[in-house]
Amino acid sequence: MDAKITLIVNGNERTVVTDPARSLLDVLREEFHLTGTKYGCGEGQCGACTVLMDGKKTLSCITPVVRADKKKITTIEGFADGDSLHPIQQAFLDKGAIQCGYCTSGMILAAAALLKNNPKPTDKQIKEGMNGNICRCNGYTKIINAIRQAALQMKEVRIP
Amino acid sequence: MIKDTHTKELLEPLCNDSINAPDSGIKLTRRTFVQMLGSGLLITVTQGVSFGQRGRSDGQLSVAARLHLNPDGTITVMTGKVEEGQGSRAELAQAAAEELRVSVDRIRMIMSDTALVPDDGITAGSRTTPINVPAVRRGAATARELLTKLASEKWKVDGGDLDVRNGIITHKATRKTVTYADLAKSKDVAEVFKQTIPSDVVVTPVSQWKTLGTSVPRQNNRDIVTAKHRYPSDVLRPNMLYGKILRPVSYGATLESIDLSKAEAMKDVIVVRDGQFVGCAAPSTFLAAKALEAVAKTASWKTVVHPSSKEIFTHLKKNARTGERSRPRTSGSVEKAFADASKILSETYEVAYVQHTPMEPRAATAEWNDGKLTVWTGVDGPQRVQGDLARTFQLPNERVRVIVPDMGGGFGGKHTGEAAEEAARLAKAVGRPVAVHWTRAEEFTWAYFRPAAVIECRGGLNNKGSLIAWDFTNINAGGAAIDTPYNIANKSILSAGSDSPLRQGAYRCLAATANNFARESFMDELAAAAGADPLAFRLAHLENQRIRTVLEAAAKHFDWPSRRKKVTSELGVGLACGTEKNSVVAACVEVSIDRGRGEIKVNQVCEAFECGPIINPANLLSQVQGCITMGLGPALREEMQFEDGKILNAGFSGYKVPRFEDVPKIEVHFINKTDIPSAGGGETPIIAIAPAIANAVFAATGIRVRSMPMQSALFRQL
Numbered sequence: 048m049d050a051k052i053t054l055i056v057n058g059n060e061r062t063v064v065t066d067p068a069r070s071l072l073d074v075l076r077e078e079f080h081l082t083g084t085k086y087g088c089g090e091g092q093c094g095a096c097t098v099l100m101d102g103k104k105t106l107s108c109i110t111p112v113v114r115a116d117k118k119k120i121t122t123i124e125g126f127a128d129g130d131s132l133h134p135i136q137q138a139f140l141d142k143g144a145i146q147c148g149y150c151t152s153g154m155i156l157a158a159a160a161l162l163k164n165n166p167k168p169t170d171k172q173i174k175e176g177m178n179g180n181i182c183r184c185n186g187y188t189k190i191i192n193a194i195r196q197a198a199l200q201m202k203e204v205r206i207p
Numbered sequence: 208m209i210k211d212t213h214t215k216e217l218l219e220p221l222c223n224d225s226i227n228a229p230d231s232g233i234k235l236t237r238r239t240f241v242q243m244l245g246s247g248l249l250i251t252v253t254q255g256v257s258f259g260q261r262g263r264s265d266g267q268l269s270v271a272a273r274l275h276l277n278p279d280g281t282i283t284v285m286t287g288k289v290e291e292g293q294g295s296r297a298e299l300a301q302a303a304a305e306e307l308r309v310s311v312d313r314i315r316m317i318m319s320d321t322a323l324v325p326d327d328g329i330t331a332g333s334r335t336t337p338i339n340v341p342a343v344r345r346g347a348a349t350a351r352e353l354l355t356k357l358a359s360e361k362w363k364v365d366g367g368d369l370d371v372r373n374g375i376i377t378h379k380a381t382r383k384t385v386t387y388a389d390l391a392k393s394k395d396v397a398e399v400f401k402q403t404i405p406s407d408v409v410v411t412p413v414s415q416w417k418t419l420g421t422s423v424p425r426q427n428n429r430d431i432v433t434a435k436h437r438y439p440s441d442v443l444r445p446n447m448l449y450g451k452i453l454r455p456v457s458y459g460a461t462l463e464s465i466d467l468s469k470a471e472a473m474k475d476v477i478v479v480r481d482g483q484f485v486g487c488a489a490p491s492t493f494l495a496a497k498a499l500e501a502v503a504k505t506a507s508w509k510t511v512v513h514p515s516s517k518e519i520f521t522h523l524k525k526n527a528r529t530g531e532r533s534r535p536r537t538s539g540s541v542e543k544a545f546a547d548a549s550k551i552l553s554e555t556y557e558v559a560y561v562q563h564t565p566m567e568p569r570a571a572t573a574e575w576n577d578g579k580l581t582v583w584t585g586v587d588g589p590q591r592v593q594g595d596l597a598r599t600f601q602l603p604n605e606r607v608r609v610i611v612p613d614m615g616g617g618f619g620g621k622h623t624g625e626a627a628e629e630a631a632r633l634a635k636a637v638g639r640p641v642a643v644h645w646t647r648a649e650e651f652t653w654a655y656f657r658p659a660a661v662i663e664c665r666g667g668l669n670n671k672g673s674l675i676a677w678d679f680t681n682i683n684a685g686g687a688a689i690d691t692p693y694n695i696a697n698k699s700i701l702s703a704g705s706d707s708p709l710r711q712g713a714y715r716c717l718a719a720t721a722n723n724f725a726r727e728s729f730m731d732e733l734a735a736a737a738g739a740d741p742l743a744f745r746l747a748h749l750e751n752q753r754i755r756t757v758l759e760a761a762a763k764h765f766d767w768p769s770r771r772k773k774v775t776s777e778l779g780v781g782l783a784c785g786t787e788k789n790s791v792v793a794a795c796v797e798v799s800i801d802r803g804r805g806e807i808k809v810n811q812v813c814e815a816f817e818c819g820p821i822i823n824p825a826n827l828l829s830q831v832q833g834c835i836t837m838g839l840g841p842a843l844r845e846e847m848q849f850e851d852g853k854i855l856n857a858g859f860s861g862y863k864v865p866r867f868e869d870v871p872k873i874e875v876h877f878i879n880k881t882d883i884p885s886a887g888g889g890e891t892p893i894i895a896i897a898p899a900i901a902n903a904v905f906a907a908t909g910i911r912v913r914s915m916p917m918q919s920a921l922f923r924q925l
Binding site: 065066068069070073076077078080082083084085086087088089090092093095122123124126127132136137139140143145146147148149150151152155173174175177178180181182183184185186187188189190191 | 291292293294422424425428429431432433434436437438440441443449491492493494563564565566567568613614615616618644646647648825826829832833834835836837858859860864865866867868870873
């Protein structure tokens with residue numbers, strides 16, 4: 048049976064009538080056309096589908112949409128403040144931490160969650176905190192540089 | 208609410224950079240595009256460039272490039288090359304900017320849209336740098352020369368008295384100027400600039416490079432971090448459905464019967480069957496998958512016997528096309544040299560099947576209009592897939608348009624357009640656009656694999672410890688980098704085919720990793736047999752100055768002699784070198800061995816690399832770092848496991864790719880060799896990793912691990 052689900056996506060209230068077992072990822076992409084959140088594995092192993100749910104890192108591919116009902120969802124589309132990039136986005140640009148870029152949205156959201164909990168992580172803590180996110184271009188070294196830079200520049204992590 | 212404009216924008220046809228790019232592309236042919244650009248300048252370059260890819264018979268392929276001078280002073284460069292993270296977008300923009308004497312931000316790239324771009328060949332084999340960059344440079348240099356000539360004729364002055372900078376042509380004596388933008392508007396020039404580009408046009412020497420040789424970022428990086436960029440799997444079309452395809456229950460299985468009725472009864476679901484092809488289309492992926500599940504439950508299959516990964520090496524060896532009818536490449540007197548040798552070593556190496564697993568699995572959206580097909584998809588060869596689709600649907604090529612938006616990785620794994628064909632079939636049957644997005648499990652099962660290999664090596668040393676005889680046979684993986692770069696007077700080298708139970712194909716550097724793993728491991732074994740240091744033994748047999756340079760650089764920066772003295776039973780160092788695709792690489796690594804758990808941890812990789820004059824240092828660094836880390840996967844853990852025609856580890860939970868915590872301390876040293884042409888740098892840096900690790904494991908443990916992945920192999924041997 049379909050259910051009516053209400054999500055607050057990037058500050059906007061959205062409703063959808065759908066199967067409650069459908070993944071949050073599919074709803075974001077197919078109902079709201081927010082394609083920045085990516086499918087990578089469908090089993091919560093790669094982090095490409097990372098969003099923030101009430102500020103917490105969430106793997107949208109294994110999250111039934113019913114679990115997101117009435118929750119605040121932040122996706123990459125809501126991350127910049129108008130034309131002004133979030134410092135983490137800017138750090139990815141500055142450090143050239145992008146190859147194919149398909150993992151990038153998930154990386155940025157996972158980095159935000161990491162830095163929110165630990166604003167000044169060591170490299171070891173960055174690796175631990177980001178270990179659920181796969182980059183198949185294997186651009187990990189520059190992604191670590193970007194997260195390090197973002198941590199240096201931010202007094203506190205703004206989560207939109 | 209999300210602004211309507213956002214959704215609307217998503218539904219508009221996808222183009223690359225904006226150049227008043229045509230919308231509703233299906234009506235577009237290259238000719239109409241040329242006409243549309245008619246207010247400006249179009250230069251067409253068509254010339255055959257001869258090259259051969261080792262192990263293949265591609266032979267003569269044509270290379271073409273197009274540049275368009277826009278009235279606003281920007282220049283559009285059109286190329287059939289694909290951007291998949293390797294850096295072609297920036298590199299080709301740099302090539303044009305350099306020769307046109309403009310800053311790179313004036314360049315607009317249109318890539319990989321068969322309606323708009325020339326066929327530059329498939330994006331593979333590190334060929335963009337040596338083939339397409341020069342083609343774009345020649346085109347741009349000719350454009351600049353012709354524009355200068357026009358100005359000199361107009362002003363009746365000598366062309367040598369003109370200076371071109373920032374898209375402005377200046378007569379040095381009178382300070383008269385004319386801009387590219389002015390000329391773009393001139394009707395007279397259009398004809399002049401349609402000339403064919405001479406192959407001998409002079410391009411800017413490396414010593415005078417201003418844009419080439421600098422770290423230009425990819426132009427659409429900002430669209431990546433904001434997710435404004437739409438990947439192939441993000442393409443949305445009005446009225447679009449999502450499709451799911453029925454897959455055989457195992458490799459080689461054929462469909463005997465199926466009952467579609469349950470799925471057909473589902474609301475909003477359309478089921479399509481055409482022989483063995485069965486697919487479901489629905490307004491959501493969720494519903495399409497549900498419908499397919501209902502269909503799949505009713506399917507009965509005729510299966511075939513299929514070898515398992517446990518017996519793969521026996522199987523490949525048994526079916527190897529070696530023996531009397533094979534023709535190894537030989538030099539010297541191999542058997543005589545072995546007879547003369549005072550010491551002979553003979554070993555067999557194995558390499559498991561692995562997969563590319565790009566982050567974005569295969570995806571396509573297809574749309575039919577008036578008997579014409581447009582497909583947005585992620586493939587390396589847009590023109591190749593255009594041809595495939597034209598044949599499948601019995602259409603002339605010009606009625607098929609393939610567009611490849613910058614895609615989510617490939618690594619040699621997206622040479623084929625399966626998703627494009629599947630989406631097109633469904634879209635045709637249902638009369639609406641259909642998107643087919645492969646799941647990770649589908650990608651793991653129905654894409655293709657880097658070949659498994661059995662490699663047999665035999666080497667003979669004389670009483671001075673010199674290598675005098677060499678016999679090397681690769682079964683199944685291929686001939687990339689199969690020849691030894693070492694000086695050995697008597698050698699026999701063979702790449703032998705076999706019967707591969709899995710569909711196999713290209714992968715970053717093809718068989719060069721397998722061949723280098725075996726050769727460089729075996730060189731270490733021979734060094735040990737000769738009682739020599741692995742570095743000294745290699746150098747004693749190495750005349751190739753480029754390899755010597757990177758090997759010595761890596762060893763120096765790693766501090767090889769003193770690090771080697773510090774080896775313990777739990778800490779090893781190893782090195783390896785090699786050459787492929789006209790670039791050279793050497794790596795030194797340090798590993799820790801946890802004997803209790805049988806674990807190998809790579810602590811440090813120090814790699815030196817040279818690929819001629821460096822075109823984009825930051826991008827090259829990304830490529831080399833990426834190769835090093837990617838190389839750790841198949842070296843240590845990655846392997847396809849299969850049985851009864853099924854992949855047993857078709858997911859990231861069972862197939863362990865490198866993650867953040869695997870990343871070692873990486874040190875990269877470039878040698879910028881400016882007296883040769885630039886070679887591609889996105890592949891060769893991977894080939895030294897596995898053997899360097901194997902050699903480091905041996906240094907620590909005394910155990911030779913001759914099978915990739917080495918983690919499980921070491922565990923078995925401990």
